[in-house]
Amino acid sequence: MTSDPKAPLTIRLCEPRGFCAGVDRAIQIVVLALKKYGAPVYVRHEIVHNRFVVEGLRERGAVFVKELSDIPEADRERPVVFSAHGVPKSVPADAEMRSMFYLDATCPLVSKVHKQAMRHQRLGRHVLLIGHAGHPEVIGTMGQLPEGAVTLVETVDQVTELTVPDEEKLGYVTQTTLSVDDTADIVTALEQRFPALTAPSSESICYATTNRQEAVKKAAPGTDMFLIVGAPNSSNSRRLVEVARRHGAADSILVQRAGEIDWQRMDGASVIGISAGASAPEIVVQEIVDAFRERFDIKLDLALTVAETENFPVMRDLRDTELAAADMAFLNGAMD
Structure with a gap:
């Protein structure tokens, strides 16, 4: 008696992925x-x-x-x-x-944002922080300056309602783990409303966030499902789910371990994408790949965008x- 042959499945594995x-x-x-x-x-x-x-x-x-x-x-x-x-x-x-x-x-890249915010204030600017309310990084950045010195901006829609002390003296910084595209839209809206707005001296979104999003953009088109390895409270991991859906994945989900995968949702899939947020360990990525290998005849394709040496x-x-x-x-x- 022979077992049924495993269905073929291509896994597009993003690189870079995981720990920054x-x-x-x-x-x-x-x-x-x-x-x-x-x-x-x-x-x-x-x-x-x-x-x-x-x-x-x-x-x-x-x-x-x-x-x-x-x-x-x-x-x-x-x-x-x-x-x-x-x-x-x-x-x-x-x-x-x-x-x-x-x-x-x-x-150190979060510390850099702290210094950028403090520099804005030292030069007499009110600080606009683009980020997500309640995230530990946002709490930490706002806590570098006196109460009232920072205004949080979460969406493009909020820009029209902003009240600031002086429209001629504004600077912005961003949380390091945001969607690159969403942040660009917010910055554009802010610059249109406040022409005197001063940018930080260097990019606030960190290299790892940008690189992981670019790899997912490359791998997403044509995938039947895109798995992002990461925690529900990980901002950069949740952004990767959004990026995958926006750039061609039929669907995308966040998983912490292989045991969380709903295998019925994988039925009929021919191409799966996998990446991992910056706080997700590689051992869990390999655990998930092995779980697919047990169920499918897999072919691994590497979606490489850049080599990280930081x-x-x-x-x-x-x-x-x-x-x-x-x-x-x-x-x-x-x-x-």
Whole structure:
């Protein structure tokens, strides 16, 4: 008795995909801190928006808290790590007031946006921040400046209703993980309404967000389904779902693990696209590819747009820390 032959399926696998340099750095900081200082190491909020990574770090001794006040009094001398999304100035100030030892894992590209916003204000400009309300990065960026110094802009429709202190003294910055196309539309609308608007000194949307969206644009046309590996609270992952739908995919869904895939939705598909948000580990991408391989006779096509070589080193105090084999295996499994 022979089993039925597997249906053929082409998988267009986007490159680049998955971890960016900022996420890579943030995870390394937690792992290195655990090795150097021992457990527990506290982490304010999720270090990155990914359940696989958070659970893996928790197993190694990381303790995730919402606020610094949640850290027990007896552990106030333990290291606390700030997430890659950045924090308001009030957070390190609070840590110093409590005599806490903290490690700031803010992505350098998010820190760049903070500096751009502060430069606008220093030059007398009111700051318009293009981003999503409630996102940790937006909270962190707005928290670099005094209350009232920043106005959040989420959509083109909001532009006509904006009230600003002085239309001749405005500057804008953006969240790093936005849709490139949507942001361009908002900027155009802002420039039309406020001709004196000053752009940031360099692009605010980060290279990783742009590169992953370009790869999805290349791979999407003609796909029956496009899977984006990422968490529901990951802004850049949700944007990839939108990009896939806009640029030719019949449908697109967000999945965190292979076990979430509704295989009935894959019936009859001949071409599937796969990419991953900047906080999604490569090991999960391979898990999903393997799950397709079990069910289909797959052919892999690589949708390559650019090779990424960016690397953000960890802080000097952690650079000479040697990791155990198990820690290296965790980092390599997530990132390679």
